[in-house]
Amino acid sequence: MKFPILIFALTLTSSLFVHSANGLEPDSHFSDHMVLQRDMDVPVWGTAAPNSDVFVSFAGQKVNAKADAKGQWRAVLKPLQASSEGRVMTISGDGKDLEIKNALIGDVWVGSGQSNMAGRVESYAKNDPTLAELVTKAPFPSIRLMNGGPKPTWQEATPETVPKASAILFAFGERLHRDLNVPIGLIVGAVGGTPSGMWIPAEILAESELCQAEIKEFAKTWDREKAQARLDVAVAAWEKQAAEAEAAGKKPRGRKPLPLVAPGGASRGGKSGGLFDRYIRSSVGYGIRGVLWDQGESGTGVVGLGQHATMTELIRGWRELWGQGDFPFLFVQKPSGYGNAFSNENPITREANEFSELPKTVSEARGGEGRFLYTRLMLDNENAWMVPAIDLGSSVHPINKWGYGNRAAEIAQQRVYKKAGVVGYGPIYKSHAVSGDKVTVTFSDTGEGLVTKHSDELQGFALAGDNGIWHWAIAKIDGDDTVVMASEAVGEPTQVRFGYAQKRQWANLFNKAGLPALAFTTESAK
Numbered sequence: 001m002k003f004p005i006l007i008f009a010l011t012l013t014s015s016l017f018v019h020s021a022n023g024l025e026p027d028s029h030f031s032d033h034m035v036l037q038r039d040m041d042v043p044v045w046g047t048a049a050p051n052s053d054v055f056v057s058f059a060g061q062k063v064n065a066k067a068d069a070k071g072q073w074r075a076v077l078k079p080l081q082a083s084s085e086g087r088v089m090t091i092s093g094d095g096k097d098l099e100i101k102n103a104l105i106g107d108v109w110v111g112s113g114q115s116n117m118a119g120r121v122e123s124y125a126k127n128d129p130t131l132a133e134l135v136t137k138a139p140f141p142s143i144r145l146m147n148g149g150p151k152p153t154w155q156e157a158t159p160e161t162v163p164k165a166s167a168i169l170f171a172f173g174e175r176l177h178r179d180l181n182v183p184i185g186l187i188v189g190a191v192g193g194t195p196s197g198m199w200i201p202a203e204i205l206a207e208s209e210l211c212q213a214e215i216k217e218f219a220k221t222w223d224r225e226k227a228q229a230r231l232d233v234a235v236a237a238w239e240k241q242a243a244e245a246e247a248a249g250k251k252p253r254g255r256k257p258l259p260l261v262a263p264g265g266a267s268r269g270g271k272s273g274g275l276f277d278r279y280i281r282s283s284v285g286y287g288i289r290g291v292l293w294d295q296g297e298s299g300t301g302v303v304g305l306g307q308h309a310t311m312t313e314l315i316r317g318w319r320e321l322w323g324q325g326d327f328p329f330l331f332v333q334k335p336s337g338y339g340n341a342f343s344n345e346n347p348i349t350r351e352a353n354e355f356s357e358l359p360k361t362v363s364e365a366r367g368g369e370g371r372f373l374y375t376r377l378m379l380d381n382e383n384a385w386m387v388p389a390i391d392l393g394s395s396v397h398p399i400n401k402w403g404y405g406n407r408a409a410e411i412a413q414q415r416v417y418k419k420a421g422v423v424g425y426g427p428i429y430k431s432h433a434v435s436g437d438k439v440t441v442t443f444s445d446t447g448e449g450l451v452t453k454h455s456d457e458l459q460g461f462a463l464a465g466d467n468g469i470w471h472w473a474i475a476k477i478d479g480d481d482t483v484v485m486a487s488e489a490v491g492e493p494t495q496v497r498f499g500y501a502q503k504r505q506w507a508n509l510f511n512k513a514g515l516p517a518l519a520f521t522t523e524s525a526k
Helices: 129-135 167-180 202-207 209-219 224-247 274-279 307-322 368-380 401-416
Strands: 035-037 042-047 053-058 061-066 072-077 083-093 096-113 140-147 154-157 184-190 290-294 329-332 384-387 428-435 438-444 450-452 461-464 470-472 474-477 482-486 495-498 509-511
Touching: 035 184, 042 083, 053 072, 061 072, 096 140, 096 167, 129 167, 129 401, 140 167, 167 184, 167 290, 167 401, 184 274, 202 209, 202 274, 202 307, 209 307, 290 401, 307 329, 307 368, 329 368, 329 401, 368 384, 384 401, 438 495, 450 474, 461 482
Parallel strands: 035 096, 096 184, 096 290, 140 184, 290 329, 329 384
Antiparallel strands: 042 072, 053 061, 053 083, 083 096, 140 154, 428 438, 438 482, 450 509, 461 470, 461 495, 474 482
């Protein structure tokens, strides 16, 4: 299932958008109803007659810019304080005075990724009662919406525009607006079914030592003949089912496999960075508070390149091009769900899986590498924060988008805004110590302490020795932030892990705030 690219229907009535050739014209980001980022320098840019003077007046400031030989200009306002008062920005030059009306000052967030970011409020509200209730509260005068693209413009969050907005991004922004009491601007550029390689700027990918080294390493063992043979089989199978479907008057399933692509090439068609160019690049440089990312089901789309390296460089690249320092980059954990919740009565976690018994053997718990990848991404990148989704409800397109957006907002409030009393994370592995046959694990983010839920037995810890064979451990909470464990099958443990599986309904360590412990392993990252 794919969701359409978000496109807002806009009626442009302002004279701001009517200009003669080479006339004064601000970039379309600076339109009626805009939100400017508070507490930092605010760039404003556009075009005018070559070498002409341009003046920008706003909130008691008047700054000058000089258009270059190509007619491009850029002015910078000094930091502004948050304000819900609709103000007018005046831009003067070429003998014109242009007014941008109803401008607010607050926090601007960019949302991007694939279908779980692109999915609209109107699509999810049908099965998400909390999101549906939120829609009835529109309009939201201090929340503004923008769809990223070649010439994006702002619009107010009204009963007509809210249903067309990204469900997760709007729920995220509404929660921040409600708790922080500042205007919120939401810019979204997302396309269903797209890999991360189409969102990393092409120039960043090309010069990335990390990505290029990984591709070269993969190429050492890549066998073109075998890859072509596998592709030929896939093409033949598709053509057979397509012919059968056509004979039956039906449409064929899926798409015909694309031609063989060598290591480093785009395996999904298009080009690396193409979607960044189409939906994000035009917003680069606009003052923002941070990014909320929801993607991962489609991988990287670059042959021989993994998600960890791609996202590490995507985060770095976006920040480098934006020129705004290491701004916060939040990303939703994948896969979505497949864990139990402290309570399914909480509207955020009501779609979580039910608690289940521990598998008989650790080998039955599969997929831990993919689960832990997103935690590693957070640990390995400064000011990048994972939005834990293990207890939010599973499936490729989880229906509880209000829950996902609100969990992301709680992470932002704790880690980005440093708001006192907000707990966003459950216990996170900090360190471990081995003493004989026992292992003690120390956690951070324990809040008021650790707790077991749904069972008197603490489930989900496993131990291994030098032979690398994992066995379930008998574990007990010992104090506010530690768990002690042992296994009769592992006399000399050297490694420990918790919740290391794609589906971990049986893992039941929480903090007293009701948030689940993050999966971890002490093995070296693979």
